Amino acid sequence: MTKHTARDQLVAGAADMLGRRGLRASSIRELAKHSGAPLGSTYHYFPGGKTQVAVEAVEFADTLTVRALSEGLAAGPVDGLRRFIAMWRKIVVDSEFRAGCPVLAVSVEEPDDDDAPLRAAARAFDHWTTLLAESLAAHGATQEAAQQTATLIVASIEGTVAMCRAHRSTTPLDRTADALEDVVRSIIA
Amino acid sequence: MTKHTARDQLVAGAADMLGRRGLRASSIRELAKHSGAPLGSTYHYFPGGKTQVAVEAVEFADTLTVRALSEGLAAGPVDGLRRFIAMWRKIVVDSEFRAGCPVLAVSVEEPDDDDAPLRAAARAFDHWTTLLAESLAAHGATQEAAQQTATLIVASIEGTVAMCRAHRSTTPLDRTADALEDVVRSIIA
DNA sequence: GCTACGCTAAGACAATCGTCATAATCAAGA
DNA sequence: TCTTGATTATGACGATTGTCTTAGCGTAGC
Numbered sequence: 001m002t003k004h005t006a007r008d009q010l011v012a013g014a015a016d017m018l019g020r021r022g023l024r025a026s027s028i029r030e031l032a033k034h035s036g037a038p039l040g041s042t043y044h045y046f047p048g049g050k051t052q053v054a055v056e057a058v059e060f061a062d063t064l065t066v067r068a069l070s071e072g073l074a075a076g077p078v079d080g081l082r083r084f085i086a087m088w089r090k091i092v093v094d095s096e097f098r099a100g101c102p103v104l105a106v107s108v109e110e111p112d113d114d115d116a117p118l119r120a121a122a123r124a125f126d127h128w129t130t131l132l133a134e135s136l137a138a139h140g141a142t143q144e145a146a147q148q149t150a151t152l153i154v155a156s157i158e159g160t161v162a163m164c165r166a167h168r169s170t171t172p173l174d175r176t177a178d179a180l181e182d183v184v185r186s187i188i189a
Numbered sequence: 190m191t192k193h194t195a196r197d198q199l200v201a202g203a204a205d206m207l208g209r210r211g212l213r214a215s216s217i218r219e220l221a222k223h224s225g226a227p228l229g230s231t232y233h234y235f236p237g238g239k240t241q242v243a244v245e246a247v248e249f250a251d252t253l254t255v256r257a258l259s260e261g262l263a264a265g266p267v268d269g270l271r272r273f274i275a276m277w278r279k280i281v282v283d284s285e286f287r288a289g290c291p292v293l294a295v296s297v298e299e300p301d302d303d304d305a306p307l308r309a310a311a312r313a314f315d316h317w318t319t320l321l322a323e324s325l326a327a328h329g330a331t332q333e334a335a336q337q338t339a340t341l342i343v344a345s346i347e348g349t350v351a352m353c354r355a356h357r358s359t360t361p362l363d364r365t366a367d368a369l370e371d372v373v374r375s376i377i378a
Numbered sequence: 379g380c381t382a383c384g385c386t387a388a389g390a391c392a393a394t395c396g397t398c399a400t401a402a403t404c405a406a407g408a
Numbered sequence: 409t410c411t412t413g414a415t416t417a418t419g420a421c422g423a424t425t426g427t428c429t430t431a432g433c434g435t436a437g438c
Contacts, residue, residue, distance in 0.1 A: 006415085022298045025213035027395065040416050043397070050396065098299055105297050107351040108289050109211045122355040148371075151349070151364040156341055159348030162296040163340075166311040175340040182337075183372060195385090216425065229386050232427075239426065379438100386433070394425070403416070408409100 007045045009035045014057035018102035020095070023054055023109050023117065054106065054117040061102045062124035069128060073135040077184050080135055081153060084128075085177045088161050089170060097168045104158045128154050139188040149187050153180055196234045198224045203246035207291035209284070212243055212298050212306065243295065243306040250291045251313035258317060262324040266373050269324055270342060273317075274366045277350050278359060286357045293347045317343050328377040338376050342369055 013035035017026040028050055032039045046052040065087070072083025091099050106121045133150035137143055156176050163172040202224035206215040217239055221228045235241040254276070261272025280288050295310045322339035326332055345365050352361040 020299045022211050022213060024211060025298060028397085029395080038416050040418080044415065100297050103355075104348070104351055107355040108294050108297055109214060110209045110287055118355055122352075122357075125352050125355055125361075148364045148368040151352075151361050152341075152345055152368040155348035155352055155361060155365050156345035157348070158351065159293070159344035159346070160340070162293055162347065163311075163314050163344055166296040166307055166314055168311075172314075172340050172344060175337045176344050179337040179341040179372070183368070186375070217427085218425080227386050229388085233385060381436105381438080383436090384434085387431085389429090389431105391428080392426100395423080397421085399418100399420080401417080401419105404414080406412090406414100408411080 011056045011060050014053050015061045015102045018105050019100045022105045051114045055120045058120040077135045097165050141187045200245045200249050203242050204250045204291045208289045211294045240303045244309045247309040266324045286354050330376045
């Protein structure tokens with residue numbers, strides 16, 4: 001067990017809240033309550049205030065996603081895609097269509113004064129896209145096709161998760177999954 | 190010139206604010222100021238308060254998008270896709286990567302008490318998806334492929350717009366556009 | 379002219395926000 | 409045991425939020 005357990009709880013809780021309510025709607029007070037930590041502790045662990053919490057929450061979600069994606073891609077692009085989709089499906093279903101992606105949530109809100117959370121989101125998107133593109137290229141896709149398809153995968157899954165929340169159904173995710181698998185297969189053929 | 194000019198200004202302004210800041214971060218006061226209307230007027234025109242404004246803003250964006258999409262689809266699926274993408278590219282570029290889709294913005298925020306804006310968002314996604322699927326099916330795609338591809342198009346473009354905002358670049362949109370055009374062409378071949 | 383009604387101005391309400399003091403409390407090393 | 413530093417408790421601050429009320433204004437019909 002690492003050192004800062006309470007701090008880690010705060011970051012994980014913030015990532016969850018971000019995905020559900022968005023950045024502006026997530027208050028430090030509710031985050032503290034939601035994570036079982038006292039309000040005073042948040043400003044002790046995160047002197048940068050709400051902005052720092054948001055950045056670390058986005059990076060936390062990024063790391064989690066990179067891990068899942070890398071594990072899947074080790075068995076090839078199609079398995080990586082499936083693992084990526086399965087991860088989001090679980091999040092959406094387990095939360096009864098209430099949770100979403102913290103990175104997307106940050107990306108759709110205009111920053112107040114500090115760009116840091118938005119830049120962290122851009123880095124996360126880049127990580128995922130690069131990971132996918134490298135795997136596609138390594139399995140026979142051209143550089144151009146690999147980049148295009150990687151971007152398509154990340155964008156469509158992010159968008160589909162939002163659509164699933166609105167529809168309260170996994171149907172969009174099922175359709176996107178099938179469509180993407182066809183695309184990937186045709187690219188690496 | 191129609192009757193409720195000030196009211197229409199409010200709705201259009203709300204759609205713009207929603208796309209930029211999200212639902213929770215858009216205040217009625219700033220909406221009024223942004224639209225040049227007095228605060229008192231908002232509750233005169235929209236007795237349902239913020240919820241009603243959000244619903245009408247989403248429906249306004251829906252209508253605008255349906256119009257552009259329909260116009261493009263009249264010349265075939267590829268032209269419809271291009272028109273759809275061109276519309277979002279203009280919004281993103283003209284706003285210097287600050288504006289986004291109001292429908293997506295509403296979809297990524299947990300509703301407080303009233304589901305109405307989220308349900309309006311689901312209807313909008315359905316409109317666009319149905320329009321695209323019907324066009325694809327009418328041009329030779331199977332029902333299944335048409336539905337899958339239509340969902341992929343809507344989801345990926347919504348997601349790509351968010352990615353463009355984070356990256357402050359249109360590169361993701363360019364890549365998604367190329368990838369989607371390939372998919373559409375292969376489906377209706 | 380006068381009345382009726384759509385619209386606006388101005389302000390108040392409780393609630394919540396991010397942030398920051400300051401003091402109390404706790405755990406572990408000397 | 410005593411001390412030191414990390415963690416928490418508590419409460420305050422100014423600002424902003426959604427909402428509503430009440431009073432005033434305008435103009436179109438009679």
